[in-house]
Amino acid sequence: MSVTINVSDDNKLATMKINGRFDFSLHNEFRKAYKDISLGGGQYVVDLSATEYLDSSALGMLLLLKEHAESQGCNVRLTGQGDEIKEILTIASFDKIFTLS
């Protein structure tokens, strides 16, 4: 699986991990991963440490996740991004709308 998701026992933290290329081909898989998850407050974390590449449709998918998270009063944190992916996120100023760590 290119997208995995783990929800913590207290149901306050959902961690998604993207392996390989994060592009349009992951559209359905990415959505499916989080769509039935409902956190009681807390945070969605997208782990990009194993992500090789990220394109603009991936940015769009992150916006969809953000919408999903915000409807549950949660925020989204992006983590583990390498330099190239960080560059793409910075160009799109996603550091202003997501928490980056």
Added chain:
Amino acid sequence: MSQNSDKETVILVVDDDLTNRLVLSALLKESGYKAIIAENGEEAVKIVDENHVDIILLDVMMPVMDGYQAARIIKSRQTHFIPIIFLTAMTDESALAKCIDSGGDDFLTKPFNHTLLNAKIDSMLRIAGLYKSIAEQNIEIKNKNFQVEQEMVVTKKLFEKIINNDLRGDKTGLHYSMSPMSMFNGDLILAEKNQTSGFDVLIADFTGHGLSAAIGALPVSDVFHSMTKKCFSFNDILAEANLKLIELLPTHMFMAASLISVDRSNNVLSVVNAGLPDMYLYRNGEILHTFKSRNIPLGISKLSASQFEVEMQTLEYGDRLIAATDGIMEANNSAGEMFGLERLLKVFEDNVEAEVLFETILSTCSEFREGAEQTDDITLLEVCHLENIEYKTHVAFQNEHREPSDWSIQFSLDIKSLRQFDALPYIMQAVNQLQPLGSGRTSVHTLLAEMFSNALDHGVLKLDSSMKNTPQGFMAFYQEKQKRLESMQEGHIQVSLHHELDGNGGGRFTLHLVDSGEGYDFKNVDTHKNQYSGRGLKLVSSLATDMKVLGKGNSVMAYYDWSNKSSVNKKSLI
């Protein structure tokens, strides 16, 4: 047993031996199939041509035409899959291989077993069913593809209409290259002349493709053109386009864009980069400044006009701004490598002549891609700051059929109004409504804009124009302007506009602006002292038929004469 209950399965039995034919037909009928018969290959071919047949049981050795040849002919003519099962007494491998070779799908050796025959027929019917559904799917895919192609054509036309503009060319210094694919990828370039006789350019890249991107492009182009014409500020245009896109686009779609404005009266380049790759200001063979993305792409978060970060740089004639969407960086060669930033920067480092910089970037990129499949999604833009700029006349104004008349209009703006909104576009609009300005439109706009900013910046806000002497000072000047606007407690500007017909089909505009400032010693100002500041009034004096500074220097009056036939303003435009 049969594949389709509402249609009888028809099996053609081809054998020159009567007994075999009779036995086989009886067996098939027993199993619920309809059997028809042929005595040799030639007859079989004829029957298949004229009748519906589901499966053929074919003997090999026959007079007139043998089974091999019949199979070849039938297979070569079939429009859908008709399974052929050879019935043969031969058991040597090469003969059986020849059966398959000539187009047979299976074989059965004589004397055959009834159960085995039924099983083979069943299996062949299943395969034929699969073939049929694949064929149906293929037709569906073909239809869908056709639809998509049609949509592409529509999209392309839409985009061409949106993008089509007359500002492009060597005389204006605006160059761009857009490959057809880049339009399908949602790239967009818009340009409109602004009040300083320079132009504003929007370069954008939508996420998504084809029609879905065109949906966003329409309102953006609408907002851009109408607001630029009405002289709304940069930030207002972006804020409005952003709002429109938030309303229209689904969550995952957005528009990365840069808005570029060339202010020809102050020689300043302003750029808001929201999500596009670095843009470069090129002067004397090197990159003078890199405009990085400092804003969130449009269509994502609600932002007020002041939240867009504008970067300004002073311009010298011959300066070039190069901008591109990510297509050029991601252009692939046959080895799968991307063109990338380094190769792009190398073109700059190679010190190519400024005049051919744009072409060199394009040709370097296409050389790099040599042999690679044309992905064709490259959008490249160059804005060159020319000393003399020439527009095609019909871009300069729109003819409005309204009779000119005499009128006067006065606006008084106190500090609160000045703080809360940019009044200029509204005043311009009022003037446009009252008077068909014809070819004088740009001049009147420029006069008003320059006089207004002179009254606001130097009068009400008491900003020192010498701040603008250095490129850094320019940014500081605008930051200070914003700060003072917010904190200033007192001040006002009075704008009086008057229009009078001259009786010869033309008329005279009088523009009179008075501000609450302290004025200045206008008799002793050396307007040639520096390059950047104080240009406002100098431009006014060169553009107006006549101009006077009155009072203590806080009152400026300008006249502009126009004629219906052509612009007979005594002084030439810029």
